[in-house]
Amino acid sequence: MDTIIENCKLINKIGNFYVGIKNGKIAKISKIPFEGGKKIDINGKLLLPGFIDPHVHFRDPGLTQKEDFKTGSESAANGGFTTVIDMPNTIPKTNTYKALKEKIAIADKKSIVNYELQAGWNTLEEMEKMISLNPISFKIFMDLENDETLEGIFEDLGTLKKTTSYNGLVAVHCENKAIIKKEISRLKQKEENIPIDYSYARPAKAEDESVKQAIELASANNLNLHICHLSSKKSLNLAKSNNVSYEFTPHHLLLDNSTYNTYGTMIKTNPPLREAKDKINISDIDENTIIGTDHAPHTLEDKNQGVWSSSPGIPGLETVVSLLLTQVNKGNLDLKLIPKILSKNAAKVYNLKNKGSISIGKDADFTVIDLKKEGKFNIENFKTKAKYSPFDGQEYTGEAVMTIKNGKTIMNKL
Numbered sequence: 001m002d003t004i005i006e007n008c009k010l011i012n013k014i015g016n017f018y019v020g021i022k023n024g025k026i027a028k029i030s031k032i033p034f035e036g037g038k039k040i041d042i043n044g045k046l047l048l049p050g051f052i053d054p055h056v057h058f059r060d061p062g063l064t065q066k067e068d069f070k071t072g073s074e075s076a077a078n079g080g081f082t083t084v085i086d087m088p089n090t091i092p093k094t095n096t097y098k099a100l101k102e103k104i105a106i107a108d109k110k111s112i113v114n115y116e117l118q119a120g121w122n123t124l125e126e127m128e129k130m131i132s133l134n135p136i137s138f139k140i141f142m143d144l145e146n147d148e149t150l151e152g153i154f155e156d157l158g159t160l161k162k163t164t165s166y167n168g169l170v171a172v173h174c175e176n177k178a179i180i181k182k183e184i185s186r187l188k189q190k191e192e193n194i195p196i197d198y199s200y201a202r203p204a205k206a207e208d209e210s211v212k213q214a215i216e217l218a219s220a221n222n223l224n225l226h227i228c229h230l231s232s233k234k235s236l237n238l239a240k241s242n243n244v245s246y247e248f249t250p251h252h253l254l255l256d257n258s259t260y261n262t263y264g265t266m267i268k269t270n271p272p273l274r275e276a277k278d279k280i281n282i283s284d285i286d287e288n289t290i291i292g293t294d295h296a297p298h299t300l301e302d303k304n305q306g307v308w309s310s311s312p313g314i315p316g317l318e319t320v321v322s323l324l325l326t327q328v329n330k331g332n333l334d335l336k337l338i339p340k341i342l343s344k345n346a347a348k349v350y351n352l353k354n355k356g357s358i359s360i361g362k363d364a365d366f367t368v369i370d371l372k373k374e375g376k377f378n379i380e381n382f383k384t385k386a387k388y389s390p391f392d393g394q395e396y397t398g399e400a401v402m403t404i405k406n407g408k409t410i411m412n413k414l
Helices: 069-079 097-110 124-131 147-163 177-187 197-201 204-220 233-241 250-254 257-267 320-329 335-349
Strands: 003-008 017-022 025-030 038-041 046-049 051-056 081-086 114-120 137-141 169-173 224-227 245-248 366-376 395-405 408-412
Touching: 003 046, 046 335, 051 069, 051 335, 069 081, 069 097, 069 395, 069 408, 081 366, 081 395, 097 114, 097 124, 124 147, 137 147, 147 204, 169 204, 177 197, 177 204, 197 257, 204 224, 204 233, 233 245, 245 250, 245 335, 250 320, 320 335, 320 366, 320 395, 335 366
Parallel strands: 003 038, 051 081, 081 114, 114 137, 137 169, 169 224, 224 245
Antiparallel strands: 003 017, 017 025, 046 366, 366 395, 395 408
C-alpha cells in the first residue's frame, strides 16, 4: 500500500473502516486495521467518493482576470471536489480542434483536480476532428440560437454519433431565445429598470419551452440529453417524465427572485432566480438528482454594469457542500443522498467509470466530511478570484475537511 486512510465512517455502514490506496487506486477496504504505507487518520469522519462538479466555468483561456484553471481548481479542491467538467464558452470558444487541444494543455499544466472538457458545437467536419481529443460531451447554449440553427446542430450531432466514437451525450442550457427577446423588449419600455426585472426578462416559460424542444430534438436524433442548471418545476416534471438527466444549482434550490431586492445584479445568473411559485426546492432532490454549481466567476466590475449589462454568474464551488450539509443537519435532506447527488450520479451520466463510489479498483478520489463542523462563509478565505457570493457571511453546519485526488491530499482542514 502507498497510503492507508484510517478510522473512516462510510455511508450505510456500521463501525470504522480502513481504506488502502495503491498506485492511485482503491486497493483494500477493511474493518480490521492493516499495515503498509503512509497513514491518514480521519478520526471517525465520513469518507465519501470524491465529489464531481459537472458544470464549472474556469474562464481559461481568454478571461483569466475572472478565473483560471489554477484558481478554479484550487477553489474546487477547497470546496471538496476532486473532479470538474469545464464549459466551452471561453475566448476563443472551445469549439475547434486547435482550441480544445490548447485548453487541454492549459488544464494539464494548471489544474490540481481531475478535469474533463465540454466542447462547443461547430461544423460536422470540425466536430469530427474534436472527437479524437475525447471531449466529454458537447454543450449547446440554446438561448443563443434560433430554431433552424438548433435543428441543424442536433442533426449534425446525430450524424456524429453514427460515424465516430462520440457517445451522443449533449448538455444543454435551456432558455428560448425568442421569448427572452420579446420579454426584454417589453421590460425596457419601463421608465426605469430594477434588478428583479431580469428574472422576468427570462421567465420560467422560456426554460420550459426550451426543455420541451431539447427533448424532442434529442429524441429525433438519438442523442443522450442532459439539462444543465434546471430551475423550473415544470421543466423538472418534463425531464422526469422523459427520463432525461438534469442538474440543480445551489442558488436555484435555496434562493428565489426576491433575492434581487437584497443583492441587486450581483445575484444575476442565467437562468435567473425564479419566482417562488415556479422554482425548484430542496424537497425536489431525489435519488437521480445531480448537483452542478455552474461556478461562473466574474470581477466585481463585471457584476455592477446595470440590469442588462452586468455579467450573469456567481461562484459556487466553495459554498455548495456546506449549504447542502446544513440542509442535512436541518432534516431537510437525507445524508444518504449526498454521495449520489455530488458524485455517483454525475459519474454515471458522464461515463466516468472509475469514479463515483468507494470500491476496489476505483480511483482513489475521496471527500472527507465533518458533518458537525460549524462555520461562517467568508469570501476572503476562498480560492476563487470572484470576490462576491450571496452566501458570504452565512452560517453553516457541515464542511468538507479533506480532499484526496488519486490518493494524494490536495486539501486538508483537519
